[in-house]
Amino acid sequence: ILLFSCNRNPLKVDISDIKTNIEVVRFDQELFALPFKDTLNEIADLSNEYPDFFDLFTYRIIRIGGMGESDFPNLLSKFVHDTMIVDVKNLVDQEFSDFDKIEKELNTAFKYFQFYYPQKDLPVFYFYISGFNQSAVIAENLVGVSLDKYLGRNCSYYQKLSTTPQYKVQNM
Numbered sequence: 001i002l003l004f005s006c007n008r009n010p011l012k013v014d015i016s017d018i019k020t021n022i023e024v025v026r027f028d029q030e031l032f033a034l035p036f037k038d039t040l041n042e043i044a045d046l047s048n049e050y051p052d053f054f055d056l057f058t059y060r061i062i063r064i065g066g067m068g069e070s071d072f073p074n075l076l077s078k079f080v081h082d083t084m085i086v087d088v089k090n091l092v093d094q095e096f097s098d099f100d101k102i103e104k105e106l107n108t109a110f111k112y113f114q115f116y117y118p119q120k121d122l123p124v125f126y127f128y129i130s131g132f133n134q135s136a137v138i139a140e141n142l143v144g145v146s147l148d149k150y151l152g153r154n155c156s157y158y159q160k161l162s163t164t165p166q167y168k169v170q171n172m
Helices: 027-032 039-049 051-061 072-081 083-095 100-116 156-160
Strands: 023-026 124-128 136-139 142-146
Touching: 023 027, 023 100, 027 039, 027 083, 027 124, 039 051, 039 072, 051 124, 051 136, 051 142, 072 083, 083 156
Parallel strands: 023 124, 124 142
Antiparallel strands: 136 142
């Protein structure tokens, strides 16, 4: 009993003086805001603005390839305008209409991170819609979170996903 009572709680540290301001990118909003009129230039601008995440998103998450492929603009446009994806985007917009609370919680969490690892860089957080492909991705200095995988256990789409076990749906 004495040995266990000597362990200190790692969350009981003073983080009040740590200034943390993590960067949060609502990639979903940026992507769906594209007008798709001068599609190739619009996509290039988005790719240039978020070079660390854009290729990860298009190659690994929604799996449509990259800018060098001739059909890429058409495939990205089809993803953004797909009726199911548009419906899911509306559900995401409703569920995550107030992002301030999430940003505040992330800032608090990463104050602890900076307390224990002061020399480490903070990751950039990207929030996106994946078409139910990925819950989260982690790469060098970035964390991506698929908001469509966290719409609540009663989301009608989760019942239709035959590849997702029901025990996992309970935490979505």
